[in-house]
Amino acid sequence: MFRNEMRQLLRARVISTTRNIVCTEGWGAVRMSRLAKDGRGGGEHRQDLGFVRFGIGRSVLYTEIGTKLDLADALIANEIATFLTGISNAIAAEPDNVVDGLAVAAEYILRSGADNPLLNAALGGCSAAGELCIGPMTVPGSILWHVISALTVVLRDQYALGNIADHDLGAVVEAVIRLTLSNLFLPTSPIDHATQIALVTGGTFGSLSSGSAAYRSTVDRDSALPAQNEAEVRM
Incomplete structure (x- = not known):
């Protein structure tokens, strides 16, 4: 031991x-x-x-x-793990509302990226890394998808989003992450304005929730029709 x-x-x-x-x-x-x-x-x-x-x-x-490449992998994995832990902790501070949770997650991403050049490089790839660029950073897509997948799981567990399909929830998270990273690499407003992302997120989640409710209502109605028709035949 x-x-x-x-x-x-x-x-x-x-x-x-x-x-x-x-x-x-x-x-x-x-x-x-x-x-x-x-x-x-x-x-x-x-x-x-x-x-x-x-x-x-x-x-x-x-x-x-x-090898040095193994060391690079370990370095990036450690950086992303710390980053994801920070996001999870930020979301946990907003336990009641998924839109508020995504807003604080976006703010955390912006602040962490601004203060952490290595994280910024890992998320942005070699084009944003300069001298910080290391081998695995040449393909940041895998890192991005890892972050999206992890955040999707955190949100589903935190807010019990069982009424939203995995594909739909993943699409929303991807949109929020890409929008946030766009603000990180091409900022047009102060970090404190990151909550503007919540406006987009709120509308999206509202549509998904309404759509899911309407879908379930349609399914329930259609599933009830055979029973109703059978009852009418018996009469």
């Missing part, structure tokens, strides 16, 4: 250290040999590395982390 805890701590500190390097110097400054060298106690960035105390060697680094 102790060994597993140390391995998890090592991995977390390697990712944290890599994140600091990426945000200050760019992805090009991240080299596995540099991390291993600094980890053994040498190198100009020795004091910056949180895992120096482990006396990490190059073979240990490759065993626990993998």
Whole structure:
């Protein structure tokens, strides 16, 4: 158990250290040999590395982390996981209304993206990343769909949206996410105005709810017709 805890701590500190390097110097400054060298106690960035105390060697680094591409995957996964946790917590603060929940989620995305260049780069891809661009960021679509899928699940669980089909709910979430990211990368108003997204969201959810109710009413009516016709025949 102790060994597993140390391995998890090592991995977390390697990712944290890599994140600091990426945000200050760019992805090009991240080299596995540099991390291993600094980890053994040498190198100009020795004091910056949180895992120096482990006396990490190059073979240990490759065993626990993998290749540089594996490190990139871990870095992005950690960033997105933290991001999604923040969104979930923001939504949880608005437990009664899905539109309000999406509004605070949009505001969280805008504020997080503005304050976090690595997250901004991960969501926007290499075209928005500059020196922060790393391999997996060249195809940000998979990250975007991961965020959309996760947020869809959070909303359904939080607000018990059983009356809205998965496809419809996913479409609304995708529209909100894309609209929010558009405001993040091409801002036209202050972050405090992000609640304007709620106007679009509110109208959309209202239409979906009405449409679902009308659909259920139609289904109930049509399903009742055979029974009614059978009763009339018996009479």
